[in-house]
Amino acid sequence: MRAHLVASVVLVLVVVAARAQQTGQPTQPEASPRSETGVPAIAATRGASAPFSASADPILHVPVSGLHPGDVSFAPQIANPLAQDPQAVTRGMQDFIQFNCVGCHAPNAGGGMGPALSEGKFIYGLSPPNVFLSIYQGRPNGMPAWSELLPESTIWELVAYVESIAHPPSATFGETISRTPASPAVEQTPSEFLQTPRPWSFTSRFSNGRQPVGE
Amino acid sequence: MRVYLLFLALSVALASVSARAENLASLSKDPKQWVMPARDYASTRFSPLDQINASNVGKLEPAWMFSVGTQHGQEAAPLIIGDTMYVESSYPNKVFALDSTRGDLKWTYIPNTNRAAQGVACCDVVTRGMAYDDGKIFLVTLDNHAVALDAKTGKEQWATKTGEINLGETTTAAPLVVKGKVFVGISGGELGVRGRITALDENTGKIDYVAYSTGPDKDVLIGADFKPFYDFMKGQDLGVSTWPPDAWKIGGGTMWGWFSYDPDLNLIYYGTSNPGPWNSNQRPGDNLWTTALFARDPDTGAAHWAYQFNPHDLWDHDEIQENVLVDLDLNGKTRKVLLHPGRNGFMYVIDRRTGEVISADPYDTVNAYKGVDLKTGRIIPNEELKPDLNRNVRNVCPASPGAKDWQPTAWSPRTHLLYVPHQHLCMNYLTSDVGYIAGTPYVGATVDMFAGPGGYRGEFMAWDPIQRKKVWSIKENMPVWSGALVTAGDVAFYGTMDRWFKAVDAKSGKLLWQFHLGSGTIGQPVTYEGSDGQQYVAILTGVGGWPGAVANAQIDPRVRNAALGFVGATQDLPSYTQGGGELVVFSVPKQEAAAPSAPQRNP
Numbered sequence: 001m002r003a004h005l006v007a008s009v010v011l012v013l014v015v016v017a018a019r020a021q022q023t024g025q026p027t028q029p030e031a032s033p034r035s036e037t038g039v040p041a042i043a044a045t046r047g048a049s050a051p052f053s054a055s056a057d058p059i060l061h062v063p064v065s066g067l068h069p070g071d072v073s074f075a076p077q078i079a080n081p082l083a084q085d086p087q088a089v090t091r092g093m094q095d096f097i098q099f100n101c102v103g104c105h106a107p108n109a110g111g112g113m114g115p116a117l118s119e120g121k122f123i124y125g126l127s128p129p130n131v132f133l134s135i136y137q138g139r140p141n142g143m144p145a146w147s148e149l150l151p152e153s154t155i156w157e158l159v160a161y162v163e164s165i166a167h168p169p170s171a172t173f174g175e176t177i178s179r180t181p182a183s184p185a186v187e188q189t190p191s192e193f194l195q196t197p198r199p200w201s202f203t204s205r206f207s208n209g210r211q212p213v214g215e
Numbered sequence: 216m217r218v219y220l221l222f223l224a225l226s227v228a229l230a231s232v233s234a235r236a237e238n239l240a241s242l243s244k245d246p247k248q249w250v251m252p253a254r255d256y257a258s259t260r261f262s263p264l265d266q267i268n269a270s271n272v273g274k275l276e277p278a279w280m281f282s283v284g285t286q287h288g289q290e291a292a293p294l295i296i297g298d299t300m301y302v303e304s305s306y307p308n309k310v311f312a313l314d315s316t317r318g319d320l321k322w323t324y325i326p327n328t329n330r331a332a333q334g335v336a337c338c339d340v341v342t343r344g345m346a347y348d349d350g351k352i353f354l355v356t357l358d359n360h361a362v363a364l365d366a367k368t369g370k371e372q373w374a375t376k377t378g379e380i381n382l383g384e385t386t387t388a389a390p391l392v393v394k395g396k397v398f399v400g401i402s403g404g405e406l407g408v409r410g411r412i413t414a415l416d417e418n419t420g421k422i423d424y425v426a427y428s429t430g431p432d433k434d435v436l437i438g439a440d441f442k443p444f445y446d447f448m449k450g451q452d453l454g455v456s457t458w459p460p461d462a463w464k465i466g467g468g469t470m471w472g473w474f475s476y477d478p479d480l481n482l483i484y485y486g487t488s489n490p491g492p493w494n495s496n497q498r499p500g501d502n503l504w505t506t507a508l509f510a511r512d513p514d515t516g517a518a519h520w521a522y523q524f525n526p527h528d529l530w531d532h533d534e535i536q537e538n539v540l541v542d543l544d545l546n547g548k549t550r551k552v553l554l555h556p557g558r559n560g561f562m563y564v565i566d567r568r569t570g571e572v573i574s575a576d577p578y579d580t581v582n583a584y585k586g587v588d589l590k591t592g593r594i595i596p597n598e599e600l601k602p603d604l605n606r607n608v609r610n611v612c613p614a615s616p617g618a619k620d621w622q623p624t625a626w627s628p629r630t631h632l633l634y635v636p637h638q639h640l641c642m643n644y645l646t647s648d649v650g651y652i653a654g655t656p657y658v659g660a661t662v663d664m665f666a667g668p669g670g671y672r673g674e675f676m677a678w679d680p681i682q683r684k685k686v687w688s689i690k691e692n693m694p695v696w697s698g699a700l701v702t703a704g705d706v707a708f709y710g711t712m713d714r715w716f717k718a719v720d721a722k723s724g725k726l727l728w729q730f731h732l733g734s735g736t737i738g739q740p741v742t743y744e745g746s747d748g749q750q751y752v753a754i755l756t757g758v759g760g761w762p763g764a765v766a767n768a769q770i771d772p773r774v775r776n777a778a779l780g781f782v783g784a785t786q787d788l789p790s791y792t793q794g795g796g797e798l799v800v801f802s803v804p805k806q807e808a809a810a811p812s813a814p815q816r817n818p
Contacts, residue, residue, distance in 0.1 A: 097647070098650065099652065099655075100649065100650070100652050100655035100656050100657070102656075103405070103406075103649075103655060103656020103657070103658050104334065104655070104656055106770075106774060106776055106777040106778065106779070106782075107661050107774070107776040107777075108774050108776065109774075110770060110771040110773070110774020110775075110776060110777025110778075110782060111768065111769055111770035111771055111774070111777050111778065112764070112770065112777055112778040112779055113334060113335070113336065113337060113338075113656065114334065115768070115769035115770075116769050116770050116771040116774065116777065118771045118773070118774050119769070119771050121769065140330055140331065141330050141331070141333050141334065142330070142331055142332070142333040142334015142335065142336075143334060144334065144654060144655065149652075168771075168773070177789050177790050178790055179787065179790045184772060184773050186773060187772075187773040187774070187775060187786065188773055188774050188775070190643070190661075190663045190774075190775040190776050190783065191645075191661055191776050192607045192643045192644075192645040192661045192662075192663050192776070193607065199774075203773075206772075206773065206786070206787075207665075207786075208786065208787045209665060209666050209672060209783070209784050209785060209786055209787055210665055210666055210670065211610075211641075211665045211666075212643070212663060212665065212775055212783065
């Protein structure tokens, strides 16, 4: 009985590993079916009449958890199809305002009704497909599902923007909060003065609730 | 057997009749209890208890504590009915019944509140408390359920849905029961929610009527009884005609604050929220009946009068604050008035029979308005600060949360002073175009708040509404976001976001006692008498709410515009406190002479 169980586990691991090899390649946008906007479409990668298989779309292999049974970790390398488009980040910033993301996540995504994205901490992952899926599917604690409202190209623009704003200056494992010495020591130039897809490039001294430095 | 059954049925019927006879208004006069969030229908938050007074409050010590198990902001007032205390946590809105003297847990009610509701709650996932009547506890949940529980057992009696999260609606206002009806509000002035109140039958949960804040008169329940004092509010269907076409349908005017009730005049009073969106350039017109005070007949909902504080609101100055019903001697005449500390920074004294503004005086730094014209009833905006589209208007005072937000005041009939917890903030404000997408924020403003002149961010002060001036004031580092309590012992209580719970002399403002809580507090202090004859003071800790979410949620203190701009003003709060919801109950320990205490019974 015991031997049988072990064999099953090994079999599963082999299958998982094999799949990893199959799909663990960067996607080739040229090879994928395209939507009208020139971005690979998720639904189009599977024929409408084909039987459902969770393994068919690479994006279905994107883990949202940091735990992998059997310690077999695997994340398909799905790049943002707009990664080479220098204007995508700016368009993403405009989308972020236009689709009211800014209302919940705040200007520069400092957080409010929704969590901060500026800190680079992501419950559901920071990889491009992770962020894509968080927007596409929504998340249970209050993130709406946008799949029926936004074209995939817009979501990828948003992914590019989120990637651009999510790199705070400090890179330690943890963070220290104290008044003396001041930590955090800096704050972003607030967005009533400056709208930029790279807000962490414009900072000044942390002002402890006092008037901001401004332009 | 049959006779016995008949007797049983009869006695049950009699019991319920006698329970019903326990009139809520007279119950609220019992100094031992605290039967509604404001303690009484007049919303005074005054307790006649005086065991704890200015001479002994310095000996106040914690008697017992209870964790409500959530990290988010706790704004609710505990209720005390008989020997039981009822406490409601913020989302998921758990209710706990505790022995009010010993702290033993009697029962817990856990509603199946939809977690997605958290994503459409503008300013932390708070609740402001519960109501009680006729043996039932009434709560509201963030996902818009009004629920009745058997006060003895915690058993659910009914649950009625009164709003829809996919339209951006949540419920955070404490309900109030008047004449067998449970009144509930609706939140979402930042999500284009159409504001309203809903009256439900307290026995069945059936919706009796809904009174909207915008739209045609028939929806607002404006009819023959409606007699506003000022001309600008007279006319037909002003809830439509003071808006661009159809904008009233997504125009806010929500109700997330307080109800008051005058049994003699048979009128309920409440205020409505900001219009949506915050970008005023998208909604030319007065935007009635947002930022307005309604006086309604509770039986039918019919409006008797209304008063709009901030026609065409520019700054998110909701007017949902409490209305404290008092009778004042003014110029030799006793007048039935209500005190309304305006979010716009003016302290209003209003005739509660007619809606006439008797006086309106600034009680904090105000440059957004020039004053209130008592002839026309209209506030006078400062044209120099007009928030034209895409203009960064700098240093506007008071900031969006106003000089005072939801945090309720207390009125002492002994000192004739109103005790006012409030904030002292200014802001930069930039409007931008915003499109309406149901269930998402509809704001169109970038806000950045900061400490007002003098560098302090909050104040606890006593206001004399007859002299129309501040009598004393205590400046606080952080916005004072807790409610106030005042007692016949002439002690006033309030809490701070940087973890202090304070008792001050109600006459002089002198600090008499303070205690460092586990988390900052934005709760409402209450007081009551336990079954041991001792006076207790209770408050929920758990920092949060709009100013405090930066300390309990994933919000970046380095991004000033976060949390609708409040982070600019409270970005250092995480260096004082974290979230953590806990009830703390205080008393003055009995004299040492009484020390040999009886053996404690195990619960």
